[in-house]
Amino acid sequence: MTAEAPPLDREIRDRDLDDAALRAALARTWATRSSLSGWIGEVDHKRIALRFVLTALFFLLLGGSAALVMRLQLARPESGLIGPDLYNQLFSMHGTTMMFLFAVPVMETIGLYFVPLMVGARQVAFPRLVNFAYWMFLFGGLMLWIAFLLNTGADTGWFSYVPLSSLQYSPTKRVDFWAQMVTFTEVSSLAVAVSLIVTVLKHRAPGMTLDRIPLFVWAEFVNAFVIMFAMPSVMIASTLLILDRLVETRFFETSAGGDALLWQHLFWFFGHPEVYIIFIPGTGMVSAIIATFATRPVFGYVPLVLALIATGFLSFGLWVHHMFATGLPKLGESFFTASSMLIAVPSGIQIFCWIATLWGGRPRFHTPLLFVLGFVFIFVAGGMTGVMVASVPIDLQVHDTFFVVAHFHYVLIGGAVFPLLGAIYYWFPKVTGRLMSERLGAWNFGLAFAGFNLAFFPMHILGLQGMPRRVYTYPAELGWGGLNLLATTGALMFAASFALLVVNAVTSYRSGRAAGSNPWGAGTLEWATASPPPPYNFALTPLVTSREPLWSERTALPVVTGLRVDRRETFVTSPAEARPELRDMAVEPSIWPFVAALFSGLTLFGSIYTPWAVVAGSPFIAAALVGWFWPKSAKEE
Amino acid sequence: MRERRVADYSALPDYGFGPKSPMWWGTLGFCALEGMGFAIACATYLYLAFVNPEWPINARPPDLLAGTLVTILLLASVVPNHILKAAAERESIRAVRIWMPVMSAFGAAPLVLRWFEFGMLNIRWDSNAYGSAVWVLLGLHTTHLITDVGDTLVLAALMWTRFGRSGKRFSDVSDNAFYWDFVVLTWLPLYVLIYWVPRL
Numbered sequence: 071m072t073a074e075a076p077p078l079d080r081e082i083r084d085r086d087l088d089d090a091a092l093r094a095a096l097a098r099t100w101a102t103r104s105s106l107s108g109w110i111g112e113v114d115h116k117r118i119a120l121r122f123v124l125t126a127l128f129f130l131l132l133g134g135s136a137a138l139v140m141r142l143q144l145a146r147p148e149s150g151l152i153g154p155d156l157y158n159q160l161f162s163m164h165g166t167t168m169m170f171l172f173a174v175p176v177m178e179t180i181g182l183y184f185v186p187l188m189v190g191a192r193q194v195a196f197p198r199l200v201n202f203a204y205w206m207f208l209f210g211g212l213m214l215w216i217a218f219l220l221n222t223g224a225d226t227g228w229f230s231y232v233p234l235s236s237l238q239y240s241p242t243k244r245v246d247f248w249a250q251m252v253t254f255t256e257v258s259s260l261a262v263a264v265s266l267i268v269t270v271l272k273h274r275a276p277g278m279t280l281d282r283i284p285l286f287v288w289a290e291f292v293n294a295f296v297i298m299f300a301m302p303s304v305m306i307a308s309t310l311l312i313l314d315r316l317v318e319t320r321f322f323e324t325s326a327g328g329d330a331l332l333w334q335h336l337f338w339f340f341g342h343p344e345v346y347i348i349f350i351p352g353t354g355m356v357s358a359i360i361a362t363f364a365t366r367p368v369f370g371y372v373p374l375v376l377a378l379i380a381t382g383f384l385s386f387g388l389w390v391h392h393m394f395a396t397g398l399p400k401l402g403e404s405f406f407t408a409s410s411m412l413i414a415v416p417s418g419i420q421i422f423c424w425i426a427t428l429w430g431g432r433p434r435f436h437t438p439l440l441f442v443l444g445f446v447f448i449f450v451a452g453g454m455t456g457v458m459v460a461s462v463p464i465d466l467q468v469h470d471t472f473f474v475v476a477h478f479h480y481v482l483i484g485g486a487v488f489p490l491l492g493a494i495y496y497w498f499p500k501v502t503g504r505l506m507s508e509r510l511g512a513w514n515f516g517l518a519f520a521g522f523n524l525a526f527f528p529m530h531i532l533g534l535q536g537m538p539r540r541v542y543t544y545p546a547e548l549g550w551g552g553l554n555l556l557a558t559t560g561a562l563m564f565a566a567s568f569a570l571l572v573v574n575a576v577t578s579y580r581s582g583r584a585a586g587s588n589p590w591g592a593g594t595l596e597w598a599t600a601s602p603p604p605p606y607n608f609a610l611t612p613l614v615t616s617r618e619p620l621w622s623e624r625t626a627l628p629v630v631t632g633l634r635v636d637r638r639e640t641f642v643t644s645p646a647e648a649r650p651e652l653r654d655m656a657v658e659p660s661i662w663p664f665v666a667a668l669f670s671g672l673t674l675f676g677s678i679y680t681p682w683a684v685v686a687g688s689p690f691i692a693a694a695l696v697g698w699f700w701p702k703s704a705k706e707e
Numbered sequence: 708m709r710e711r712r713v714a715d716y717s718a719l720p721d722y723g724f725g726p727k728s729p730m731w732w733g734t735l736g737f738c739a740l741e742g743m744g745f746a747i748a749c750a751t752y753l754y755l756a757f758v759n760p761e762w763p764i765n766a767r768p769p770d771l772l773a774g775t776l777v778t779i780l781l782l783a784s785v786v787p788n789h790i791l792k793a794a795a796e797r798e799s800i801r802a803v804r805i806w807m808p809v810m811s812a813f814g815a816a817p818l819v820l821r822w823f824e825f826g827m828l829n830i831r832w833d834s835n836a837y838g839s840a841v842w843v844l845l846g847l848h849t850t851h852l853i854t855d856v857g858d859t860l861v862l863a864a865l866m867w868t869r870f871g872r873s874g875k876r877f878s879d880v881s882d883n884a885f886y887w888d889f890v891v892l893t894w895l896p897l898y899v900l901i902y903w904v905p906r907l
């Protein structure tokens with residue numbers, strides 16, 4: 071059906087149009103031109119988020135490949151597959167990639183896709199900023215990996231301690247690439263965080279009061295705040311590091327009044343919350359999935375929200391506690407472990423509420439729920455080893471061994487990757503319009519769960535037997551060969567489960583069962599619109615009257631009118647009550663954010679070699695920003 | 708799912724000032740994260756001062772003149788800044804067109820003085836950790852100043868074009884003024900750290 075769209079030379083309101091004409095007009099107003107400039111100037115949050123997520127998954131592939139090569143090297147004693155120098159690069163590239171290029175961006179930008187949909191908005195706040203963030207992220211990640219291919223890969227671990235990372239001990243450019251990559255990705259995460267916060271505060275559909283915000287949205291919201299207060303620290307840290315290396319400042323140089331521990335303080339003030347930045351969105355995914363597949367509202371909404379907020383605060387409080395309670399901080403992996411100690415309280419509340427929800431509901435064991443159950447199991451196990459490592463005698467025993475490696479993979483993969491996989495199966499039909507295969511999904515889950523445990527459980531024992539982390543090989547006499555081989559086998563199985571995921575995604579995208587708008591019978595607003603959602607998300611903005619609008623409004627969704635359709639308009643509401651305040655103009659696509667990211671990228675890249683790059687690059691960045699903010703037509707007003 | 712039209716909000720305005728506008732919240736968000744960056748930089752300075760028995764290390768404290776003049780100028784700029792903000796919120800294009808250039812000048816003047824400030828620090832950035840710390844603090848705030856002055860200049864130019872008359876522009880001017888207050892505010896602790904802590 072092609073409806074006649076009204077001409078665009080006058081103000082047109084949605085209320086004057088019938089459904090078909092409305093959609094036709096919106097489609098025209100909100101479409102992105104299919105040209106190169108349209109493509110790089112994208113402002114549709116869904117398309118940008120999809121690029122973010124796919125790029126992050128690509129980096130997961132790279133980081134995972136690095137891990138597999140390490141595992142192959144460790145599979146047997148005295149293996150000569152790779153040497154110590156490459157091994158150093160591999161674990162550094164792996165850790166850095168997983169933390170900065172995969173976990174943080176993927177968890178944050180799934181929110182970029184679904185937060186606006188779940189709050190009934192047409193767009194995120196500041197979509198151009200978000201597009202800028204994407205290009206910064208892409209350039210930073212590519213830079214790191216291209217440098218690696220040119221034998222300039224990071225090799226000082228994912229937290230690059232000084233003095234190891236100082237010019238004296240790391241004279242090549244490897245550390246500089248690492249440090250600048252940090253700046254790229256943190257700028258990106260910060261920009262997305264601001265956008266998400268303002269989206270949640272100002273773009274919720276009318277009626278979505280604070281206590282009607284979906285839990286996933288709460289999680290992303292709290293997470294964005296943690297990002298906002300944690301990331302500046304690591305940006306300052308990496309900037310000081312590069313200044314020390316490039317223009318000979320003396321921040322970390324003990325002989326000139328600097329201090330090596332300063333690095334650790336700065337890094338861990340970020341590094342500690344970082345674990346939660348990965349974990350908090352995961353809990354949001356779990357809440358969303360559990361509610362849908364238990365077919366009932368989550369038990370304990372208010373405690374769950376409070377637990378999220380508490381986790382956000384604790385992620386910083388713990389660092390302070392660490393500083394004051396123990397005098398000089400014993401840093402490093404113990405941060406991972408201490409985190410699992412204190413998080414026990416809000417985590418316990420969350421797990422209790424989830425189980426109670428499943429208990430009181432009629433659970434349907436589709437693939438997303440399987441992954442969630444896997445998450446609960448692995449996460450609880452990781453928490454237990456966390457408590458173990460936190461006790462002093464065991465800590466002394468296992469410090470810097472594979473026990474710690476096992477532990478933090480349980481926490482990170484259990485806390486983030488399993489919920490993420492569940493979320494992929496859960497939201498794939500919304501994004502593509504097609505369901506993934508349940509049969510392959512079950513296999514995918516089984517292989518992932520078995521492979522993961524096979525890979526990482528033996529590492530606990532290896533650690534207890536004394537096998538240190540970050541060594542490229544070990545002598546046969548120590549008898550670690552068998553368990554290492556087992557771990558490598560598990561790692562390969564885990565990798566195979568991802569191959570299965572790709573197969574499932576590709577075949578389902580081509581020929582999966584059509585999903586319809588709400589295949590799971592879920593209650594939140596992203597399921598009210600078509601799958602995949604149109605560029606404008608909702609033809610008419612929903613009026614929210616409860617936490618699960620699609621469950622309480624069984625026959626017809628209440629909606630409001632009043633927006634113009636001849637230009638991009640969206641509602642702006644008040645932060646607490648979501649009372650409508652404005653009809654806001656949403657921006658049109660623009661190539662300038664891309665140009666600004668390109669010049670910023672070149673400037674940061676150049677600054678690895680000479681400080682003058684900053685002087686040379688700044689005017690270009692400034693010009694791009696002027697282009698960005700300068701209005702192009704009266705219609706944009 | 709079918710839809711039921713229950714309310715119409717055609718009468719809402721299409722721009723607003725302060726907390727009504729998403730841009731105001733975005734500006735606040737950037738203030739928060741930049742403020743965090745400044746806090747971390749200050750903490751770094753204090754940490755280094757704390758671990759070093761001698762502070763400043765091998766240097767005379769910075770000369771007060773340029774830095775104090777900058778402080779006075781910045782504090783004085785708050786007055787025209789608020790006149791401008793009020794003009795924007797009254798949507799008086801004439802007043803805004805006058806006060807924007809005034810505020811641009813108030814932004815540029817400290818930048819000129821800033822040049823001399825670096826000279827009056829009495830230490831190079833590569834001499835020792837103390838030198839590095841003061842240079843970075845001053846450098847950070849300079850970057851802050853430059854970006855906001857740039858922003859103000861562009862906006863000032865915009866106000867003289869046909870785009871100037873739109874309500875949204877006035878809202879931008881008001882947010883810009885709000886951000887300027889923040890730029891002034893962040894300077895005060897830096898001023899104390901750079902100029903007075905070494906004199907303790």
Ligand code: HEM
Binds near residue numbers: 137140483525538561
């Ligand atoms: C694909 C499955 C994975 C395997 C097989 C794997 C394996 C490994 C191995 C063998 C190491 C190095 C141990 C050493 O010699 O010190 C390591 C380190 C690390 N992994 Fe993984 N890993 C996987 C996934 C992940 C994920 C998903 C994350 C984060 C979200 C992650 C984060 C880290 C970190 C932060 C390090 C420490 C790097 C360093 O020492 O600087 N890994 N991993």
